[in-house]
Amino acid sequence: MATTAARPDPRDFLDIAQLLTPEETMLRDTVRKFVTDRVLPNIAEWFEQGILPRELAQEVGRLGLLGMHLEGYGCAGGSAVDYGIACMELEAGDSGLRSMVSVQGSLAMYPIWAFGSEEQKSEWLPAMAAGEAIGCFGLTEPDSGSDPASMRTHARRDGSDWIINGTKMWISNGSVADVAVVWARTDDGIRGFVVPTDTPGFSAPDIGGKLSLRASHTSELVLDDVRLPAEAVLPGVASMRGPLSCLNEARYGIAWGSMGAARACYESALSYATEREQFGRPIASFQLTQRKLVEMMVAINRGLLVAHHIGRMKDAGNLAPQHVSFAKFDNVRAALHIAREARSVLGANGITLEYPVMRHMNNLESVYTYEGTNEIHTLILGHAITGIQAFS
Ligand code: TGC
Ligand code: FAD
Secondary structure (H helix, E strand, O other): OOOOOOOOEOOEOOOHHHHOOHHHHHHHHHHHHHHHHHHOOOHHHHHHHOOOOOHHHHHHHHOOOOOOOOOOOOOOOOOHHHHHHHHHHHHHHOHHHHHHHHHHHHHHHHHHHHHOOHHHHHHHHHHHHOOOOOEEEEOOEOOEOOOHHHOOOEEEEEOOEEEEEEEEEEEEOHHHOOEEEEEEEEOOEEEEEEEEOOOOOEEOOEOOOOOOOOOOOEEEEEEEEEEEOHHHEOOOOOOOHHHHHHHHHHHHHHHHHHHHHHHHHHHHHHHHHHHOEEOOEEHHHOHHHHHHHHHHHHHHHHHHHHHHHHHHHHHOOOOOHHHHHHHHHHHHHHHHHHHHHHHHHOHHHHHOOOOOHHHHHHHHHHHHHOOOOHHHHHHHHHHHHHOOOOOO
8 A cells, every 4th residue: 555655855766775774874974975075076177187186095094995895904894785885975976986996995905805915914905994005906908808818917937036027908096006916827827916016117107098087097007027026926816716806896886886976967967957947947847858867766776776785695695796797787887878868968068077977977988898898797697697608
């Protein structure tokens, strides 16, 4: 029987907030306030200049958001849902900010935490959790994107040392990193190396001309006879399972984060549509506009339910990589579609940095491609349901 409950909130139609515990609600509000006070007033300028100030890492570190789902070594030891909520609120500000936090926590700290030696963990994790040391993750290469197992970067032994040669491409945080987790081919399989970025032979030139994720540093990593001691290798893994395990962590955060970007676009379109008048009426009064707004609202609520569901599964230890692919595949494509529709609602104003929509839309083009393209996640899901591998 229908109840007499109040009219649904257009900004939380299915009352998804009620799924959060009081502690999760507090975390959401804290990160939202940080984004509102510190990021939103500046992000258009950072995006235009192509920068993300380094001190933001220390600021989010003080909020306990770096490596927040890891235990010990100065990390906050939060739940998977906590981590998802933080990603969502950060990405409502900008995907570049969420990327910085994802790369730090899921791609640079996680492999050290999961596969590193005690010495590597003690040396790097507390400083990285505080944002005093920034990390990056070097997997992709100029000729190895969707197929990272074809990487050419290699490490060979020289006495007890390792010598690494190769080039990594499209590396977030690269030019501002203090430490790079670099994956390389060796005689023992694919190994991860913890590379201090001041090691001779290492350089990280920025990639220019980006129209997407401009508030994020994206770099090449050049390793030219980089000599490392024996203890630089991550001892706990010697196969593609190493880097792919890190991707599960980051893709999980993106499933939530993309819904933050989508929410920002939807809210911007909703408020614009109720204020902007054409033909003597608010554009929100036209059926075609209402349809766009309704499709956005429904897709966001659906994506958030998926994010919450996989979050609880992850916390219960029941989340498979294919579940993460489901959420990354569907939530990011939905967010990109929402951003494009929102841009059309704003008309010409939608193409400017005065509104967040086109900035999010351009960012989401990268989010659609990184951490496994939409096509790769389609094939992971296709493999899962048919048992037939169609990558190659
Ligand atoms: P395959 O032969 O199937 O497996 C090789 C080994 O890996 C294991 N494995 C996994 N382990 C953990 N998690 C997963 N998701 C795993 N998938 C596979 C597997 O069990 C096996 O282990 P072992 O011990 O038996 O050797 O793997 P494949 O090489 O055929 O890969 C298949 C494919 C295409 C799915 C994979 O290569 C892939 O996901 N490609 C996409 C590449 C990608 O996502 N790159 C992302 C780079 S980082 C980035 O974009 C950062 S963006 C910045 C930000 O996040 O903000
Ligand atoms: P390709 O693999 O060349 O793919 C091109 C097209 O072909 C895509 O549409 C793809 O889906 C399609 N395709 C490829 N193979 C198949 C197939 N078997 N079947 C069907 N279609 C296929 N990498 C890192 O290691 N660390 C980082 O920090 C990082 N940060 C990034 C930041 C940004 C802003 C961007 C844009 C990328 C970043 N990446 C990073 C790289 C990212 O992971 C790769 O761009 C991504 O994996 C795709 O590789 P590619 O660009 O070489 O495209």
